Amino acid sequence: MEVTTEIIQDAVARYATVRGQGTLANLLAFGRVLKQLGIEIGMSQMIDASRSLGFVNLSSKTDFRVALRANLVSDKDDMALFERAFECFWQDCAPEPPAVDVVTPPIMPAERDGWTDGDAGNMEELLAQGPSPEAQPEPDQEPFSVPTYSPNEVLSRKDFSEMGIEESRAVAQAILMIANKIATQVSRRKKRATKGDGIDPRWTMRKSIKYGGEIVELVERKRRIRKTRVVLLCDVSGSMDCYSRFLIQFMYGLQNELWGVETFVFSTSLSRITHLIRSKDIAGALERISNSVLGWSGGTNIGRSLQTFNQDFAAALVSHRTVVVIISDGWDRGDVRVLGREMQRLKARCRTIIWLNPLLASDHYEPLCKGMQAALPYLDYFLSVHSVNSLVALGRTLQRLVA
Amino acid sequence: MNPKKLTIETVEGALRAHQYICDRSLATVVYLSITMGKPLLLEGEAGVGKTEVAKVLAEVMETKLIRLQCYEGLDANTALYEWNYPKQMLRSKLEEVQHGDRETVATEIFSEEYLVRRPLLEAIQSDGVTPPVLLIDEIDRADMEFEAFLLEVLSDFQITIPEIGTIRAKKRPYVYLTSNRTREIHDALKRRCLYHWIDYPSLEKEYAIVMTKFPQVESHLAKQVCAFMQRVREMNFYKRPGVAETLDWASALVALNRHELDEATVKETMGCVFKYREDLHHLEEELRCKRLDLNQMLKASAELQA
Incomplete structure (x- = not known):
């Protein structure tokens, strides 16, 4: 989400009262501003930052900035935000404190604090409750149609509160089962075992001590099972609208039950929403998603979305042990050749591609649309997904395939 | 060099003297990492000289470089x-x-x-006058378990061997971690490090790097090469070339005795810059339809002040 200049100025103004005489007080205030803007800073980093100021010449603004940046920022993506906040905060004169700084409206990044608060039962509770009371409906929300695909890029912001989420825990259970199936993989690292596939010299030696160095017991080791990364690419274009309730739950279930899941949604463009749904607090997450994802229920361009994914994210997220799960009906409005090429590129990088298509449930469905045709050669599994029953069936299929 | 008498200027100068051209912000963080005794996490695209910083610094400090190359499956037995x-x-x-x-x-x-x-124990046990430079290269290739383990070593600079006891570092080694960002590094590890992102160099800086490494290259050829690289990085290639590629290319042109860039030369030697078939193909396409106008670019580069 874009952090506007107003938000930064707001944050700076908010802590203007904390500012005082001397660098240390100002540094502390600056730290709070950064936190407010969503940059995570630990206490030790603040301490080190103030320590580092003892080593640089404070009259040089550049050195001062670099010293603070090296200590307080630990991600490239936060750098630009830091620079803007720095410029705004360390002006020659401090901005005037606002008259009523207490009632500064809370802004989005500040809600990060709230993410961790959600207790474990929260998700189920909310699932049972249905629409979240917190999610406020947009007054100027236009009614959206359900097109098979839309020729125009409809950048609509969709409010999740309209969708009641009352699906039972059975779905969550089924998802968890599937998640475990696709995510179990043998690791290169080994651990000790009574029955393994090789001798562990270290422990064999260790055990031999009690026999005076005579090797009596052979300790073996075997490869252990490790969780694979899963990348979930979800189609949220208009043609998928009737499944969106399920999709949300699927994304949620996978993301929160498994380690190392990255979630993306796409329609005409791709958005990463991993950070938005990484919490047990489903209501807050829904609000966050609906605020930040543009193009929900819009048209579809799978090829371009995959291209964005391959270019910007694949290097960081996809390795030879990654399972990529794509959920889409395959109705593609973009260039089919691009889709084919990007699928090929993705296939070369990852371990398995699983395509889940809700339309496959119908007996008469054949993957005839061009997008699906282009993608088919690169799929490892092409499976149906539309209901709890199909999920259970999917689980069984995967069990057979993995075993 | 005496670590107690360092200033940002001397660090910058010393790195330059050892043929590493760096800007002031990098010199500042290197200086801070030495004086504060805090590990430095360097991130950046491939081939921008992350590893080189540690190597050159070991030379500058006249101390040993201990390198731990990370890979998937790296475990305590191999590292410690x-x-x-x-x-x-x-x-x-x-x-x-x-x-x-x-x-x-x-x-x-x-x-x-x-x-x-193994490298980590060696770095901690080392008892030279100046502590060694410990380079933990491509930390993103190691797995999460190893990161967690590293956390312990980097926060206390001590290692416990059950049979012997705890070994503490007499002097903290200078620790440099590099990452290509092929995956996210855990926050806890990041918090223990200073952070710096090394960007692609500006045209002037890249020119200075080429001229420092290959003084025999003719000045206008170096300008052309750098201008070309700068332009190419703005374009949509699968793998953008780094400084390492620029230097490879420059040395190839020297070996081939070329004095001038032209389309034929570019095509012949493009293998130094692009390592993917798709990218080579893409480049030819761009050259053909003049989106990458070589002549105009060369003219512009001639006007560049050295």
């Missing part, structure tokens, strides 16, 4: 220490023949004499 099993077995067999004392043997074969030191 391992017992010398064959030696242990030989010893116990020998004692058996000589009817040695069992207890003594059992303790002795787990003494330092039978220890194989």
Whole structure:
């Protein structure tokens, strides 16, 4: 989400009262501003930052900035935000404190604090409750149609509160089962075992001590099972609208039950929403998603979305042990050749591609649309997904395939 | 160089003297990492000189460089220490023949004499006048478990070997971690490090780098090469070339005795810059439809002030 200049100025103004005489007080205030803007800073980093100021010449603004940046920022993506906040905060004169700084409206990044608060039962509770009371409906929300695909890029912001989420825990259970199936993989690292596939010299030696160095017991080791990364690419274009309730739950279930899941949604463009749904607090997450994802229920361009994914994210997220799960009906409005090429590129990088298509449930469905045709050669599994029953069936299929 | 008498300027100057051209912000963080004794995490695209910083710094500080190359499956045994099993077995067999004392043997074969030191232990145990530079290269390739383990080593600079005890570093090594961002590094590890992102160099800086590394390159050729690289990085290639590629290319052009860039030369030597078939193909396409206008670019580069 874009952090506007107003938000930064707001944050700076908010802590203007904390500012005082001397660098240390100002540094502390600056730290709070950064936190407010969503940059995570630990206490030790603040301490080190103030320590580092003892080593640089404070009259040089550049050195001062670099010293603070090296200590307080630990991600490239936060750098630009830091620079803007720095410029705004360390002006020659401090901005005037606002008259009523207490009632500064809370802004989005500040809600990060709230993410961790959600207790474990929260998700189920909310699932049972249905629409979240917190999610406020947009007054100027236009009614959206359900097109098979839309020729125009409809950048609509969709409010999740309209969708009641009352699906039972059975779905969550089924998802968890599937998640475990696709995510179990043998690791290169080994651990000790009574029955393994090789001798562990270290422990064999260790055990031999009690026999005076005579090797009596052979300790073996075997490869252990490790969780694979899963990348979930979800189609949220208009043609998928009737499944969106399920999709949300699927994304949620996978993301929160498994380690190392990255979630993306796409329609005409791709958005990463991993950070938005990484919490047990489903209501807050829904609000966050609906605020930040543009193009929900819009048209579809799978090829371009995959291209964005391959270019910007694949290097960081996809390795030879990654399972990529794509959920889409395959109705593609973009260039089919691009889709084919990007699928090929993705296939070369990852371990398995699983395509889940809700339309496959119908007996008469054949993957005839061009997008699906282009993608088919690169799929490892092409499976149906539309209901709890199909999920259970999917689980069984995967069990057979993995075993 | 005496670490106590460092300033940002001397760091910058010393790196430059050892043929590493860096900007002031990099010099500042390197200086801070030395004076504060805090590890430095360097991130950046491939081939921008992350590893080189540590290598050059070891030369500048006149100390040993200990390098730990990370890979998937790297574990404590390979990074820290391992017992010398064959030696242990030989010893116990020998004692058996000589009817040695069992207890003594059992303790002795787990003494330092039978220890194989891996990079991390070596860095911590090192007792030179200046502490060594410890380079933990491509940390993103190692797995999460190793990161967690590293956390312990980097926060206390001590290692516990159950059979021997805890070994503490007499002097903290200068630690440099590099990452290509092929995955996210855990926050806890990041918090323990200073952070710096090395960007692609500006045209002037890249020119300076080429001229420092290859003084025999003709000045206008170097300008052309750098201008070309700058332009190419703005374009949509699968793998953008780094400074390493620029230097490779420059050295290839020197070896081939070229004095001028032209389309034929570019095409012949493009293998130095692009390592993917798709990218080479893409480049030819761009050259053909003049989106990458070589002549205009060369003209512009001639006007560049050295």
